[in-house]
Amino acid sequence: MALDYKIIGKPIPRLDGRSKVMGEARYGDDLSLPGMLYVKVVRSPHPNARIRSINTSRARGYPGVASVLTAHDIPGKNLMGPIIKDQPVLCGEVVRYVGDAVALVGAETEQAAEEALELIKVDYEILAPVLDPLKAMEPGAPGIHSGGNIGTHFKVRRGDVEAALRETAVVVENRFFYPRVEHAYMEPEVAVVAPEPGGGFTVWSSTQYPHLDREEVSRALGLPQSRVRVQQMMTGGGFGGKLNPHAQCCAALISWKTGRPAKIRYTREESLIASYKHHPYVIDMKLGANRQGKLLAVEATLVGNTGAYLMQGRAVITKSVTHVSGPYYIPNIKADAYAVYTNCVPCGAMRGYGVPQVTFALESLIDELAGRLSLDPVELRISNALDTTLPNATGQVIQASIPIKEMLGRAKLKVQSFKSLLQEAPPKGKLRGVGVGCSTRGIGSIRKASRSTAVVSLHADGSATVACGHVDLGQGSNTMMAQVAAEELGVDVDRIEVVTNDTAIAPDCESTSASRVTYVSGNAVRLAAAKTRQRVLEIAGQDLGCAPEDLRLMNGSVVYREQGVSLAELFSKHTFHNMTSVAEFLPDTVPLDPETGQGRPAGTFNFNVHVALVEVDEGTGQVRILRYVALTDVGRMINPLAVEGQVYGGMMMGLGSALMEEVNVENGVTNTSFATYLIPTTFDVPQELLIDVIEDPEPTGPFGAKGFSEGTLDPVGGTIANAVSNAIGIRVTRLPMTSERIHELLLQRSISSPSKRG
Amino acid sequence: MNEPGAIRLTINGRAVDISVSPNETLLEILRYRLGLAGTKMGCDTGECGACTVLLEGKAVNACLVLGVEVNGASVTTIEGLSSAGHLHPLQQAFIDHGAVQCGFCTPGMIMSAKSLLDESPNPTEEDTRLALAGNLCRCTGYVSIMKAVAAAGKVIRGGK
Numbered sequence: 001m002a003l004d005y006k007i008i009g010k011p012i013p014r015l016d017g018r019s020k021v022m023g024e025a026r027y028g029d030d031l032s033l034p035g036m037l038y039v040k041v042v043r044s045p046h047p048n049a050r051i052r053s054i055n056t057s058r059a060r061g062y063p064g065v066a067s068v069l070t071a072h073d074i075p076g077k078n079l080m081g082p083i084i085k086d087q088p089v090l091c092g093e094v095v096r097y098v099g100d101a102v103a104l105v106g107a108e109t110e111q112a113a114e115e116a117l118e119l120i121k122v123d124y125e126i127l128a129p130v131l132d133p134l135k136a137m138e139p140g141a142p143g144i145h146s147g148g149n150i151g152t153h154f155k156v157r158r159g160d161v162e163a164a165l166r167e168t169a170v171v172v173e174n175r176f177f178y179p180r181v182e183h184a185y186m187e188p189e190v191a192v193v194a195p196e197p198g199g200g201f202t203v204w205s206s207t208q209y210p211h212l213d214r215e216e217v218s219r220a221l222g223l224p225q226s227r228v229r230v231q232q233m234m235t236g237g238g239f240g241g242k243l244n245p246h247a248q249c250c251a252a253l254i255s256w257k258t259g260r261p262a263k264i265r266y267t268r269e270e271s272l273i274a275s276y277k278h279h280p281y282v283i284d285m286k287l288g289a290n291r292q293g294k295l296l297a298v299e300a301t302l303v304g305n306t307g308a309y310l311m312q313g314r315a316v317i318t319k320s321v322t323h324v325s326g327p328y329y330i331p332n333i334k335a336d337a338y339a340v341y342t343n344c345v346p347c348g349a350m351r352g353y354g355v356p357q358v359t360f361a362l363e364s365l366i367d368e369l370a371g372r373l374s375l376d377p378v379e380l381r382i383s384n385a386l387d388t389t390l391p392n393a394t395g396q397v398i399q400a401s402i403p404i405k406e407m408l409g410r411a412k413l414k415v416q417s418f419k420s421l422l423q424e425a426p427p428k429g430k431l432r433g434v435g436v437g438c439s440t441r442g443i444g445s446i447r448k449a450s451r452s453t454a455v456v457s458l459h460a461d462g463s464a465t466v467a468c469g470h471v472d473l474g475q476g477s478n479t480m481m482a483q484v485a486a487e488e489l490g491v492d493v494d495r496i497e498v499v500t501n502d503t504a505i506a507p508d509c510e511s512t513s514a515s516r517v518t519y520v521s522g523n524a525v526r527l528a529a530a531k532t533r534q535r536v537l538e539i540a541g542q543d544l545g546c547a548p549e550d551l552r553l554m555n556g557s558v559v560y561r562e563q564g565v566s567l568a569e570l571f572s573k574h575t576f577h578n579m580t581s582v583a584e585f586l587p588d589t590v591p592l593d594p595e596t597g598q599g600r601p602a603g604t605f606n607f608n609v610h611v612a613l614v615e616v617d618e619g620t621g622q623v624r625i626l627r628y629v630a631l632t633d634v635g636r637m638i639n640p641l642a643v644e645g646q647v648y649g650g651m652m653m654g655l656g657s658a659l660m661e662e663v664n665v666e667n668g669v670t671n672t673s674f675a676t677y678l679i680p681t682t683f684d685v686p687q688e689l690l691i692d693v694i695e696d697p698e699p700t701g702p703f704g705a706k707g708f709s710e711g712t713l714d715p716v717g718g719t720i721a722n723a724v725s726n727a728i729g730i731r732v733t734r735l736p737m738t739s740e741r742i743h744e745l746l747l748q749r750s751i752s753s754p755s756k757r758g
Numbered sequence: 759m760n761e762p763g764a765i766r767l768t769i770n771g772r773a774v775d776i777s778v779s780p781n782e783t784l785l786e787i788l789r790y791r792l793g794l795a796g797t798k799m800g801c802d803t804g805e806c807g808a809c810t811v812l813l814e815g816k817a818v819n820a821c822l823v824l825g826v827e828v829n830g831a832s833v834t835t836i837e838g839l840s841s842a843g844h845l846h847p848l849q850q851a852f853i854d855h856g857a858v859q860c861g862f863c864t865p866g867m868i869m870s871a872k873s874l875l876d877e878s879p880n881p882t883e884e885d886t887r888l889a890l891a892g893n894l895c896r897c898t899g900y901v902s903i904m905k906a907v908a909a910a911g912k913v914i915r916g917g918k
Contacts, residue, residue, distance in 0.1 A: 011856070013853045013854060013856075014853075014856075014858065016861070017852070017853040017858050018845070018853060019861075020858045020861030020864050021836075021845065021848075021849040021850075021852050021853055021858060021861075021864055021865075021868065022796070022836065022837070022839075022840055022845070022849065023794075023795070023796020023797070023835070023836035023837050023865045024796065025861050026795070027798070027862065029789075029795075029799065030789075030795035032790075183896075184894075184896050185860070185862075185896055186798075186800045186806060186808055186860065186862040186863045186894060186895065186896055186897075187798070187800065187860070187862040188800070188801075234860075234861065235860065236798070236800075236860045236861065236862030237859075237860040237862060237896050237897055239896070267802065268800065268801035268802065268803065268805075268806075473860060474859035474860025474861065474862075474897050475859065475897075476859070641855075641856030641902075642856065644856055644901075644902065645856045645859055645897070645898055645899075645902060647899075648898060648899030648900070648901040648902065649859065649896075649897050649898050649899040650899075651899060652899035652900065653896065653899075673801065673803055673805060674801055674803075674805035674806055674894065675803075675805055679894060679896065680899075680900075681890075681891045681892075681894065681900075682886070682887040682888075682890045682891050682893075682900045682903075682904065683887055683888075683891050685887070685899065685900050685901060685904075689899075689901055
């Protein structure tokens with residue numbers, strides 16, 4: 001039933017759009033404070049080494065240098081990390097990757113700081129690095145940390161995979177490779193820290209989680225969290241990559257030592273080398289089905305290279321293994337996922353968070369299966385798709401809003417129309433193919449339930465302030481919160497002030513990640529606004545002698561039949577100056593059992609089906625996407641403009657991993673600029689890129705909305721790989737599908753028989 | 759050390775006299791010397807386009823221009839696009855079409871688009887892709903941006 005909301009579902013222009021198009025929005029590097037020092041970091045040029053000594057004497061004396069710091073100068077704790085504290089703020093004994101931080105310089109100018117860096121002499125005892133995660137897992141491999149190189153192991157066990165595989169009619173298996181991906185936010189890392197009178201500090205940062213900045217900075221300085229205030233500046237993109245406040249800690253240390261403001265600003269090269277990435281995976285997967293195409297068993301080993309420090313690696317591999325059966329019912333599952341330490345650049349959260357990787361493998365094998373059984377690939381997916389009676393990989397039976405079969409039905413029509421285009425002979429030297437990929441994703445954190453808290457304050461003139469700790473990174477969450485509050489409070493969206501960027505005002509809702517802001521914080525805001533409204537209506541009801549249900553809140557007045565009582569009147573009659581309420585939302589979840597991986601980790605699930613028509617140049621191996629359709633399940637659109645933005649953006653980011661992006665590590669990261677780490681440009685947008693939004697309301701979501709922003713990326717690699725495999729007649733098992741790799745596969749195809757699998 | 763040189767620039771219609779070091783880029787001058795922070799630094803090596811400004815009416819990466827080599831030149835930045843609070847059709851179109859997300863690429867993207875529309879008031883989609891190919895965006899996937907440019911072009915040409 002389509003409900004007519006005043007503000008929900010409307011394409012409201014984003015609240016900060018005007019300031020951004022005018023160049024007035026203030027990002028971290030736009031902030032300058034009197035007396036501000038510039039901070040630069042000495043970073044290890046070696047992937048594995050012991051530090052024998054650090055000589056800072058010449059740097060200390062250099063003109064313009066105010067401070068040089070090493071590990072033993074840190075007043076608080078010298079270990080940080082979002083899940084476990086395994087990363088030194090400054091390395092004192094060993095360095096574990098090229099880019100590991102060793103010392104800090106604070107100087108009057110950036111130039112002086114850069115020049116002083118050169119004068120700091122670190123004497124390293126170079127050790128042999130371990131860069132291959134499979135080698136790092138072998139017994140006897142040199143340990144990156146004490147406790148061995150397996151940072152995390154998580155598993156899913158259901159039924160009896162060995163028995164099932166013996167009885168299946170067909171088994172397909174392969175080894176798949178998903179690349180290490182760079183977030184490539186357009187704004188590099190930046191933070192400014194200044195001391196406050198009274199001994200505290202304020203941090204202004206580009207961040208996805210100001211409260212984490214507060215936690216880590218206060219730890220490093222040895223202060224209680226209440227002495228550090230963090231204000232998120234306008235943030236130029238995050239995508240999961242601004243969830244480790246190392247830069248913030250560096251600036252804070254210099255500010256602490258000198259008593260002056262300090263700014264750190266990563267160069268793009270520094271960000272490409274040193275900041276954490278999206279986990280590359282090696283996946284061995286085996287899928288078994290009966291002759292009718294019923295999926296019976298999946299066995300998988302997923303190895304994520306988490307690099308020198310765990311970051312969110314534990315959660316990433318848990319997310320991927322608990323999504324090993326995708327949007328299908330597979331009764332027997334034996335899957336193991338590992339986050340493995342190596343001397344590579346660390347890997348952590350990035351949009352997708354383990355699901356793109358496992359989806360690429362699963363969707364490729366589903367197509368393989370369809371081929372072997374001579375079944376239509378879309379029909380095969382439909383016949384195995386989840387519904388409200390079947391358990392997913394963790395044994396959760398999703399109760400509502402599972403439109404996957406309808407979406408696959410629509411996708412089938414798209415496939416047919418794309419295939420009819422294939423009937424036209426392609427241009428000479430080009431091969432064309434069609435592919436489908438689909439995915440599901442539980443919304444929210446995988447390891448523990450996500451609780452959001454929101455405060456809504458209604459003012460006497462009917463305008464309101466919303467305070468909530470999930471921050472806007474460009475995805476439009478502030479506007480979403482304003483829309484939700486405005487709908488509940490009966491005012492226009494421009495009467496809502498949203499404050500999310502200040503730890504002193506906005507409650508901690510954990511990180512802006514996991515596609516959860518609309519679902520969890522949207523709900524918290526809605527509940528707080530509704531609570532506020534209810535309290536006002538109850539008071540007014542007592543005054544007017546009627547039930548609160550007979551009253552409406554509209555534009556700053558309580559309306560009863562034809563009469564209205566203004567909030568100003570109501571407040572002044574009683575003891576209120578405003579009406580403020582707090583509400584929390586916690587999705588209904590059950591933690592995962594560590595032995596079986598079974599549980600109910602999410603309150604809602606998002607589904608995605610993508611279809612691609614690609615063209616491959618036989619001579620060069622270059623892949624072009626001619627047509628692409630993204631069917632996206634959102635529950636309910638809060639804002640169609642924002643929804644479109646997420647689908648186009650996620651799809652193009654996924655296209656990057658599918659076709660061109662790979663962070664290469666030889667000792668350290670070798671793609672040190674955007675000339676060698678290519679991300680999609682306007683030239684890479686498919687000729688036709690369409691979105692089909694499905695609204696099957698999620699009963700537990702705000703106005704029926706659920707999350708979907710990572711879901712827009714999850715199936716892209718698998719979809720394009722299936723289309724390319726269809727075009728060239730060889731199974732693609734490694735992303736990205738650069739021209740070199742496809743060219744290589746085409747050469748193999750011309751040498752060997754057409755049915756050989758690559 | 760670096761010896762400063764005196765240059766004159768006309769920024770958004772106003773003449774500015776300033777002493778600059780030989781290695782100071784136009785981007786650094788705009789952002790750190792003249793307080794025009796709307797032009798962004800995304801890579802400082804001419805690869806992302808976030809620092810795009812109009813130099814003598816043509817789109818350039820300000821990080822690749824040295825102040826000392828453009829003495830006497832006129833520069834238009836994002837701050838010079840709107841007048842008295844009235845947005846340029848490109849700015850309005852970017853808002854209306856959801857072409858702004860994190861906003862970091864936005865000033866440079868708009869300046870490149872302006873350069874395109876100044877030269878080609880009715881660009882084809884290919885023209886638009888080419889003109890904007892040097893402006894990286896990680897948020898939007900470019901589709902809304904290209905729609906916004908087409909819509910702005912229509913407004914400028916006198917359509918609705």
